[in-house]
Amino acid sequence: MQVQDLAIPENLRQQYSKSGIRDLYPPQTACVEKGLLDGKNLLVAIPTASGKTLIAEMAMHRTIAAGGKCLYIVPLKALASEKFEEFSGKGVRVGISTGDLDRQDENLGKNDIIVATSEKVDSLLRNAARWLQEITLLVVDEVHLIDSPDRGPTLEMVIAKMRYRNPAIQIIGLSATIGNPNMLAGWLDAEMVTSSWRPVDLRQGVFYNNRIRFGEGKARDIKQVSKNYDDLNLCLDTIAEGGQCLVFVSSRRNAEAFAKRAASAIKSEDPTLAECAEHLLSGTPTEMVKTLALCVAKGAAFHHAGLGRNERLVVEDAFRKGLIKCISSTPTLAAGLNLPARRVIIRDYLRFSAGEGMQPIPVSEYRQMAGRAGRPHLDPYGEAVLIAKDAEQVPELFACYIDAAAEDVTSRLAEPTALYTHVLSLVASGFATNRSELSAFMNRSYYVHEHRQGRLMHRAVDAALEFLISAEMILEIGEHLGATELGMLVSRMYIDPRSASMIVTTLRERDTYTDIGLLQLICATPDMPTLYAKNSDLPALSRMIEQKGCDLWLPFPQDEEEAENFYRAVKTAMLLSDWTDELAEEKICERYAVGPGDVYGMVENINWLLHATSRLARMVAPAFYPQIDDYEICMKNGIRRELLPLIRIRGIGRVRARRLFNNGITSPDEIIHHKKEDLVKILGAAITEQILSQLMPKRREKAKEAENGDNNGKSDQSTLLRFG
Template sequence: MKVTDLALADSALEFLSQQGITKLYPPQEDAINAGLLEGKSILVSAPTASGKTLIAMLGIINYLYKSKGRVIYLTPLRALASEKFSELKKLEKLDLGRSIKTAISTGDFDSVDKDAENADIVVLTNEKMDSLIRHGVEWLDQIGLIVADEIHLIGDTDRGPTLEVVLTKLKELENRPQILGLSATVTNSDEISEWLGCTLVSSEWRPVPLTEGIFDGGTILWSNGESYEIESSIRGPPVDLSLDTIKNGGQSLIFAETRTRSASLATKGADAVSKFLSDSEKKDLEKISAKLLAGNEQTDLVKTLAALLKKGVGFHHAGLNQNCREIIESEFRNGKIKLLASTPTLAAGVNLPARRVVISNIARYDVKSGTNKPISVLEYKQLCGRAGRPQYDKYGEAIIVGNSNTSDLIDYYINGTPEPIKSQLADDRALRTHILSHIVTNPGIKSEDVFDFFLKTLAGLQTRKNTLKFAIDISKRFLLNEELIVQKGDRFAATEFGKKVSMLYIDPITAIYFKRGIETASENRNHTLGFLHLVTSSEEFFPKFSLRNKDHEVLSTLLENHSSELIEPISEYDCSRSLLAIQSWLNESSEVHLSDSLNIESGDMHRLVETADWLVYCLYEIAKLLGRSDLLEQIATLRKRITYGIKEELVELVQIKGIGRIRARKLYDHGIKNLEDLHAIPTKKLAEIDKIGPIIADNIKSQLKKVR
């Protein structure tokens, strides 16, 4: 089907033509034939790179041309939300009879973004959408089209229940919005589409044909029965497999099971890859390496990565900060990086295809069981989905590094069927959280109505009624006992505490833990370390890094020296390395020090700070609700210190925009210790201080006038 055959506005057809889109892929044509442009709800189940994003674009353009409502685009990850926002922002150029505004909202769960209120297209994470529903935003009834990306993640233990509840609530809106679900190929897509009330569009088509194989004993055995020998070396099979495709002009992506292995594999391949680079490519990579070093503190991790980049090789994992990850992703897309070794998190995030994908190990460490477990068939298929670069490759290859079990791996993974998507909503944590939020948003709701709502979820479709009812009753009893909800007859309502917990978007278990800590805290005492322990040991805190042997002595000294700050006596075994990292951050430790002393990389530290900031805010709100005004100032101060990574003496200085932890310390060391000192110092002398300069000095002075 040609794009010009579509019943879209002329400006839309011209826009698609400018994007080089003239003909639809088979799944896109199937979606059109299923009624996408007639407003019918559709679930598209198709492989990665089969054109699902364009299906969403067509649905959005069509809806905005014909209707006055708004579109929401749901994604599971912030990185994916940013990527989609950039793509959808292009639609603002369209003339659809009205101007189009696109917004993104992925941040603070305890607020409503102003930008989203007036936007026609709003890109949100699933959690942010859930939070907005809890806050009762007025524009919910204006939603006419819901695009739910990566819908197969409903089966994910952590993120699945929120997406499931959000979709249940949105599809029950009075105006019955059109739903467009985008999913990987899953076994029970017919069941998911039935639950959503969608027409199923299922396809196995890929723009680049995929060949799958197992590597064992120096030979790739392809699924079609053919074999291919690989030149072996001491670098190991994953690197050898990658070099084989790089020497033929392709790129290779290796999925490694751990961060350490990803860096190790990249290092092993570096010298060999560099031999395939042209002089101009080497010059470009020198600049990219220098850019990485200039934009980051030079930890060992950053220096290692920068050295590898010069040779056309990189690695990618959660320890890298956003700046490093963006450079790696961008330069791999541009074809500058020939070999990228990554942990599997990349497969669920941004789109980075390569001609050959190598799965170095099918085992992953499972936190709950404490052992290595084989990956699922669904995860394998997701990793394979990165093989083959549209517009660049005529084929894609996905290869598992085997271990004398080739036939088993072919049967299980290559010829296997992905596991059906199963709801995770009946899990204790998910159920208590979402039951509370449902009662908060429906005060006076009857017990039978609570049950009826959960019957409308996927869990309601997949779980026996008696089993689900029993689980719901247990969660309600827990919420009643902990005074988050109250019951009068057969009706339920949330207490003030319950309402606050739901709006703060935290697990009730965490809120109860915080409540008890606040009630125990002494008056007129500094509880900085006590509050930090409360936050970092809570159920909600992530990531939690376990203590190493050498950390115990440091921690023991810290607890002894700050024992007066503790809310109740604790031992070092009640603590994590994350507590040490946050404490070190508050003492203005550099990224280099955090990496060297605690093995906490900048990407990890960013997430630690982000999570701690949010949970300390929750702590503040709960303390305020409980009437502990004596604690509010020190909790607020602690939050500022966490945000900036500063000692308490710098809190006043960082109030001025542009003065972060580095400049605040420089000012303080020059005797400028508060806003009065900043007022007093002449602009010229202020500009002479290291890290300030004339422009920033003028900016500081202009802001001081506003503060007054």
């Protein structure tokens, strides 16, 4: 099917023509034939790189031309940014929202396409963003993540809520890995498009004894450069023929170790890579970043969640440009980021799971990784290669991964921990005003569709209701269900009701406030990811608990099984306390054996929870509110409380505020009264001008107010004299 024959806006047709897109891929043609451009619901389960984004884009532009508005849901913030860039500049207004979870973001409604994470959309629904009622097309990227224990229930509820609010909405679900597409398509009332077609041929095989064995007796010999490392031999073979390589491993340590080996073998001397390495070192030069810079300079890199945003962008950009030849990664790259390579090596197919030890990765995860193999228009083929440890493992890996069907997508909504927050949300947002309406809404869920009955679901809903009533978040009067003021706030703030209950109960019990006690409390809630507490950490943690015992808010647990969670919360609180104590980022990374990305992630999480806690405190413990509110600013900026007056000045960050304070300037008034030439020495000429131009009008305004106050006083006195 040719693009010129499609019922899409002319400007989009011209854009595609300029980009060389004249004919649709077979799966794209199938989508058009199944009603993509006619408003039909579609579930599209086709391989990675076979054109899913183009399918969504054609439908969105068709919808916009008809006066509609589109919402594109993604699982990751990084993927949201990528899609935002991809959709922009094509004649429609594109917006992105991944941030604050308690805002309506009404300005987003001015856009034709809004890209957002499922959590953000759920928050927008809870906060009653009016423009959501105008959405006529909902695109759900990676729709199979309904199966995710963490994110699945939220995604499922977002889809159900959007369909309930906008009954005529068109839904397009996109995925590469669904074992039971008929079931999911049935829930969505969708036409189903499945295909194994790819624009670049994908060869899947198992490597053993210097040979890749593919299906149907085909094989390929690999030159042995290293006697000890099969993964390195596979990587160097790809590079030798002009390709790039992705190597998926099970841990950060393994990713870094492989990148160092690969860098030593590649030994690139490209000056552009040397510039990339210098750019990396210009940020936070932790040991991890120094190691990454050394690898990048020689043509290799590692990629995992411990890297900061800047480091990840440098690596991804250099790989896309073909400068970096090999990336070793934990599964962060497999989750949708567009970084294909000629050969993908799945070295580690066992992963540690708490309480279960090393477990095989799911087939769907293998498919996501394998789908990265083969760059359209750049590679003649793609190869996905598993590595066997012995001859017996070769047929096992074929059976378990290459020839295996993807797992079924199943609902996780009946999990009690998921239902607390979603039941509260349904009541607080007006989707359900009594138990029968709550049951009726739950009957719309994928869970009930999948299981054909909802007895287990409804028992779990009843248990969640009992908790929410006891926690004073929901009131049941007769047959009516309603959210209390506390329940409304918890729902809008987008925190787990269990977290809110812990925070509220503790705040009500406390007589005195401490920063470390507050941090310990928040780090003990279900919403806060915490650092792993190793045995080697326990002596230092025990000393800290002994020294600050009276400042901590939560006592050591009586139950030994809870001790690990207690230590984890305290360790995480210590890291965050170091952050607000202005300890250098590289020192924090070294002290806690984490990366810049970990520090950023923890600060981001605690900022959101501190904000929620300050709002809760204003309601239930107003005496603590000013201190918590100020500490939220300290955490956002990584400063001690003494810098609060300075940090509130626009253009003054943690470094400049500390520089001013150390020079004896502790407030805006002291800046105004200080010699300008001294300020220039501290801040530089441009920043000094900016700060003074900001503060001087405020000073004049205050002086004028004071003068008016004096005059009014004199006037009052003369009146008294006349009539006294």
